[in-house]
Amino acid sequence: MDNGSKKDVMFARMREKKKEVKIVRRIVFAIALILLIAGLLGGRTVYKYITEGLQPLDPESETVVEIEIPIGSGLDSISAKLEENGIIKDARLFKYYAKFNNESNFQAGTYKLTKAMTPDELIQSLKSGKVYREPVFTMTIPEGLNLKEIAAVVQKRAGIPEEDFMEYVTNESNIDLLISKYPSLLSEEIKGENVKFALEGYLFPATYPFYEEKPTLSTIVGVMLEATAANVVPHLAYLQEQEKSVHWLLTFASLVEKEATAQSDREVIASVFFNRMKLNPEMPLQTDPTVAYAHQRHLTTTLYKDLEIDDPYNTYVYKGLPPGPIANAGKVSIDAVLDPEQTNYLFFIAGKDGQPHYAIDYQEHLENIANYLD
Template sequence: MDDGSKKDIMFERMREKKKEVKIVRRIVLVIVLVLVLIGLIGGRYVYKYITGALQPMDPDSEKVIEVEIPIGSGVDTIAAKLEENGIVKDARLFKYYVKFNNNSQFQAGTYGLTKSMTLDEIIESLKTGKVYREPVFTMTVPEGLTLKQIAKIVEKSTGISEKEFLAYVNDEATVNMLMGKYSKILTEDIKAENVKYPLEGYLFPATYPFFEEKPSLETIVNSMIQGTALNVTPYLDYLQSNDKSVHWLLTFASLLEEEATAQSDRETIASVFYNRLEIDMPLQTDPTVLYALGEHKDRVLYSDLEIEDPYNTYVVKGLPPGPIAGAGRSSIEAVIDPSKTNYLFFLADKKGVNHFTDSYNQHLKNRTLYLSGD
């Protein structure tokens, strides 16, 4: 092949490459233009969607929709309920709107809402508790009560005798029925050998509205178990990832509920218990002794500390077999997110103020300093 032919072939290949480059550039340009166009259209769609979701669903609607917000519902649950009933367009956007505006403390109840309400009007209604259907009566169960103490409140509020209530909540058929209904909350742990009462610590402390004069035992107990489920469910993934159970959480939380004398103490007391558990040191918490004794005493005697009972954390290491009372949300949260300390000891002075230390010698000094004369 002569030099002229080689040059012709070379120039031909160069022309082909230039064509290929032009074609590739055109393809790239088309792709970029398409992506930009999609971005513009998508951005416009997203903007339109969000704007629409922040507006009333139907400004002309006058139909009242009854929406029930159960005891202990968080923003996620409430938002889902509102979307489910067509009051808001998007539960996630409602949740973000609530958090962005720093709104909280929504009240349980059955609300009469309309699709013409703005998000602010919906939030205001949920905060003020302006409900569509007023309860016939409410029953308040404070934090830190045992089943026996709750039974007294039920008797006073509903007329159902303490004996009848306790028989119902300890009945095997009742327990099995509730375990089937709330399988993620009520597990076989509540039937463990040394657990005194299966549902102890599982009736959530709150104010419960009732819409009939004589609610059944099933209605009353189901409402309280539902309260526990709503407050514990957000932590199920955390418990699973840390190889812990709901029973462990409520047992731990019940100790904090009985020991804490101030809101801020719960996280610190939790740290003390965690630190003791880590070094296999007995928790030595007086409320477990009183629970083992089955009676309330203003003062725990040294002889009481020696009682042989699985719940007595002076003689048995680790957590007791089950909850010793009903723990509120603050105590549950303190177990999940405790303070980070080195404390191993604490005591409450005569005014109920807790004093913490990591030194046993200092703890003894604190006893002399704050409890002398007892």
């Protein structure tokens, strides 16, 4: 590189540096001007807006929002994305704050952020390329649990008595409040006459981070409902087209979840239930987990006398789906109901070999029992 080229580069860098200095000065001047106006006019509203804008949007929120920061994103676009996703109140304030503190070199990547994070925590996360805020503890809710089983997990991890949890999720006033808060997810169907527990099947199985030692029941139930909504709401248009409800979907998915094993194909299991309801409407679903739910206790082996219970959840006695979910279904089971395999199967068993075995007719079903169960 000749001397002339070196000088050009040097002057270009100097111009860029001066430009950055001017920008910082403008930011400082703008903030000073706002504060001056606020002081002259007794502008408590302006001052309050600025101070609140630099506080966490919701200090108690534990809802994790996944945000993608593309390569080459500048502070303007990053600030705008944080505001669009409800992480900060005002993109301009966040941008000015970062500039004023001379923060830069933000990393591209996928971030899991919360409304409870301060501007400094957000900046550290974006600079380090990782979530800066660590949860106090996490709570894992496995697939296939019912409300009483979830209550036991909550007691173990959060220290809230099972009785308190069950009281909260069955309280009529709480249910009405939650229906109004999550209208796309919860409907009056969950309060049906034969539904045992309104929120059964609506608390999504996942691992949840909590950022306080003693989260409230409202917080715990809220994050689980939001997770369910995140997995169900994208399918609302399809459900409406099929003239089906969220309650129908979660009820159906709960049967698939309880019948499935680690090796089984949920799409095929879903097809068996569909076929029974569509191809042979007079044929009950006859799924053992609903019998256990009717009895409200675990059945190691379902006996003939167990099948006689007169309960709307007993799918050996009552045709079609039960009044509501019998457990919490995971995403795979929900997807299986939305997109089942196309088969002619009407029967299936889980063999001693751990594999599912399907049959088109009763004779083949009896052969599978003889070959894989006896």
